[in-house]
Amino acid sequence: MTITLSDSAASHVRKFIDRRGKGVGLRLAVKTSGCSGLAYALEFADDAIPDDLSFESKGVTVFVDPKSLTFLDGTELDFVREGLNEGFKFNNPNVKDKCGCGESFKV
Amino acid sequence: MALLQIAEPGFAAAPHQHRLAIGIDLGTTNSLVASVISGEARVLRDEAGRALLPSVVRYHAAGAQAVGCVAQDMQSADPHNTIVSVKRFMGRRLADIRDAARQPYRFVDTPGMVSLDTAAGVKTPIEVSAEILRALRQRAEAAVDGDLAGAVITVPAYFDDAQRQATKDAARLAGLTVLRLLNEPTAAAIAYGLDNAAQGVFAIYDLGGGTFDISILKLARGVFEVLATSGDAALGGDDFDRAIVDWLCALLGLGDLGAHDMRLVLTEARRAKEALSGKIEVRITAVLSTGRAIDVPLTRKTFANLSRELIARSLKAVRKALRDACLGAAEIDGVVLVGGATRMVAVRDAVRELFRREPLTDLDPEQVVAMGAAMQANVLAGNKAADGEWLLLDVSPLSLGLETMGGLAEKIIPRNSTIPTARAQDFTTFKDGQTALALHVVQGERELVADCRSLARLTLRGIPPMVAGVPRIRVTFQIDADGLLSVTAREQTSGVEAHIEVKPSYGISDQQIAGMLQESCGSAEADMQMRMLREAQVEARRLLDATSAALHEDGDWLLEQVERLHIEAAMHALGEVLETGGADSLKPLKASASALNHATGEFAARRMNASVQRALTGHKLDELAA
Numbered sequence A: 001m002t003i004t005l006s007d008s009a010a011s012h013v014r015k016f017i018d019r020r021g022k023g024v025g026l027r028l029a030v031k032t033s034g035c036s037g038l039a040y041a042l043e044f045a046d047d048a049i050p051d052d053l054s055f056e057s058k059g060v061t062v063f064v065d066p067k068s069l070t071f072l073d074g075t076e077l078d079f080v081r082e083g084l085n086e087g088f089k090f091n092n093p094n095v096k097d098k099c100g101c102g103e104s105f106k107v
Numbered sequence B: 001m002a003l004l005q006i007a008e009p010g011f012a013a014a015p016h017q018h019r020l021a022i023g024i025d026l027g028t029t030n031s032l033v034a035s036v037i038s039g040e041a042r043v044l045r046d047e048a049g050r051a052l053l054p055s056v057v058r059y060h061a062a063g064a065q066a067v068g069c070v071a072q073d074m075q076s077a078d079p080h081n082t083i084v085s086v087k088r089f090m091g092r093r094l095a096d097i098r099d100a101a102r103q104p105y106r107f108v109d110t111p112g113m114v115s116l117d118t119a120a121g122v123k124t125p126i127e128v129s130a131e132i133l134r135a136l137r138q139r140a141e142a143a144v145d146g147d148l149a150g151a152v153i154t155v156p157a158y159f160d161d162a163q164r165q166a167t168k169d170a171a172r173l174a175g176l177t178v179l180r181l182l183n184e185p186t187a188a189a190i191a192y193g194l195d196n197a198a199q200g201v202f203a204i205y206d207l208g209g210g211t212f213d214i215s216i217l218k219l220a221r222g223v224f225e226v227l228a229t230s231g232d233a234a235l236g237g238d239d240f241d242r243a244i245v246d247w248l249c250a251l252l253g254l255g256d257l258g259a260h261d262m263r264l265v266l267t268e269a270r271r272a273k274e275a276l277s278g279k280i281e282v283r284i285t286a287v288l289s290t291g292r293a294i295d296v297p298l299t300r301k302t303f304a305n306l307s308r309e310l311i312a313r314s315l316k317a318v319r320k321a322l323r324d325a326c327l328g329a330a331e332i333d334g335v336v337l338v339g340g341a342t343r344m345v346a347v348r349d350a351v352r353e354l355f356r357r358e359p360l361t362d363l364d365p366e367q368v369v370a371m372g373a374a375m376q377a378n379v380l381a382g383n384k385a386a387d388g389e390w391l392l393l394d395v396s397p398l399s400l401g402l403e404t405m406g407g408l409a410e411k412i413i414p415r416n417s418t419i420p421t422a423r424a425q426d427f428t429t430f431k432d433g434q435t436a437l438a439l440h441v442v443q444g445e446r447e448l449v450a451d452c453r454s455l456a457r458l459t460l461r462g463i464p465p466m467v468a469g470v471p472r473i474r475v476t477f478q479i480d481a482d483g484l485l486s487v488t489a490r491e492q493t494s495g496v497e498a499h500i501e502v503k504p505s506y507g508i509s510d511q512q513i514a515g516m517l518q519e520s521c522g523s524a525e526a527d528m529q530m531r532m533l534r535e536a537q538v539e540a541r542r543l544l545d546a547t548s549a550a551l552h553e554d555g556d557w558l559l560e561q562v563e564r565l566h567i568e569a570a571m572h573a574l575g576e577v578l579e580t581g582g583a584d585s586l587k588p589l590k591a592s593a594s595a596l597n598h599a600t601g602e603f604a605a606r607r608m609n610a611s612v613q614r615a616l617t618g619h620k621l622d623e624l625a626a
């Protein structure tokens, strides 16, 4: 069971948390969107929630609830630039089928 | 491909709670409501313990109305204002109603749908049905003590669009959220747990008060497929009542009966018919308004003779359905009887004889539909874990998607998705300060919008002006089980929303669907090439736009002169390829775009930092710029 951050994701997360001025890490989750799709959620974590699992990757603590973890195990969070946009991207080995935007997917 | 940003905590949707959902059999003659309570489908009863609510509404002069038994009791006394079998008029025009002259109502030929003139004014069948649904809703709310998440309402498989839409409208008028409309025979199959069997082919014979439906359902791997449906929208128990009345009139030489006497005799005929399901002989007694007393015996045998033609009509439809499904009667694994009228001995005999097997009758034939609807509602309301327990009843025949930049079709719901379904995708703005987003909904398998079928357009307005790419516009495609598509676009930060309902299969025949599919297979390769080129072109244009906007905004203070020239040269090169490149310019286009991308790398990073700076000390910077 593992979730990792790429170098660039880790440095950006650290920077964002710094700038935000608070937060203990990052929370990743998978939400059901509609009745068949799944979607990623990416949030700042202000505190740990009892049932959450946490992972350390390159100085960032990542929190995941157990249910989401089944969909996220092995995922690497990357930070990329595309054109003039920059943002996070999930490299999730569990995904079988995803929509064009990469946010809604099936496992 | 949208990139994600980190959201503030608590943006996640609330987890599922148990939601109360009901199933409603909105019958021609009787209506029922059921709900799954503690895992079991139960018909909800009124204070008097009655499960059936007669589908009868009586309008009083003062604008008040009575529903159910109270209204039914006044059928003879006040036939003009007491509406029975209103389901027959749903979504129908006056011209569609064959036997209008024999009905005791004052019809009004209103456009679109017939109306009825009552003591409380002109009423549409939708309003009348809404009264029935409202009574059931109140019954359910009292029984389950709380708010309802929604209802599954059943309709005959025969119902056309207008009739289904009218049913939905009635539900809305009654304050119900319709989770879906479900075909009555399918509901019955669900109630019998036929969906739990491994596989099989089943015939659902449903003879109600006003409609006859025969459906051949095939179950495989937990999925119901409707192989064929047939029936008669104007055949039901009421017709047997009328057959008795006709016989009576002929026998006694009764002339034209007035509305009052007609209702009276019909009520007596129905009583006799129902009694004959348990007895060999009954007496029909009545006193007409002329003072004439009727007292005639009717035997089961005579009644069977009177029924023969009506039953034969139903069997004809059964044979047609079997033919359509390419099946012989012997290949049916089970026959389910639905509807109060299947209690008639002659009907059971005829069905048994045709299929050469004993039909399923363990469940009350009047209640099975409501029970199945309740079970379906329970699933749709999300009370059951999505552990493959979905009743996969139908599939979408063609992919549904949106037109994206460059005339490309982005598929959101792929073809053959089981419905109901919902899929969401995020889009964003293309230009800085863009406040509206036009969405074009298309259907088809081809890559280019021009080759797909246009279904609808909607525009999301009121997006707060932001830098291109910042707004998060979630577009949700939802196909309900009735095949109705609705598209919702919502800008996440401001909450502005646009919504449209589309009828995807409307006007497309199966043949057209087959044609569109074939075309897409044959041209997949060319489409793919074309798609890549278009995508590259769009990307190139976007890059050029964004770069020149960025230069305009921040070029002066963030770039050295040489840096700027370098970027402009790359822009020029890309613009050149874009202008002059033909169908095979994909490679040079990509190369130039990547060169420009490379040239702007440092600039992008500086802008990012600057914008962060601006966000932190925005106020000061504004003043500086001024």
Ligand SMILES: Nc1ncnc2c1ncn2[C@@H]1O[C@H](COP(=O)(O)OP(=O)(O)O)[C@@H](O)[C@H]1O
Binding pocket: B026, B027, B028, B029, B030, B031, B207, B208, B209, B210, B211, B236, B237, B238, B270, B273, B274, B275, B277, B338, B339, B340, B341, B342, B343, B344, B365, B366
């Ligand atoms: N015991 C019975 N024997 C014969 N017919 C019956 C019996 N009970 C009810 N019916 C008939 O069933 C019909 C109503 O069936 P129902 O399933 O409630 O109809 P609908 O689906 O049209 O509302 C009526 O014509 C009624 O007379």
Ligand SMILES: [Mg+2]
Binding pocket: B025, B027, B028, B184, B208, B209, B339, B369
């Ligand atoms: Mg019925």
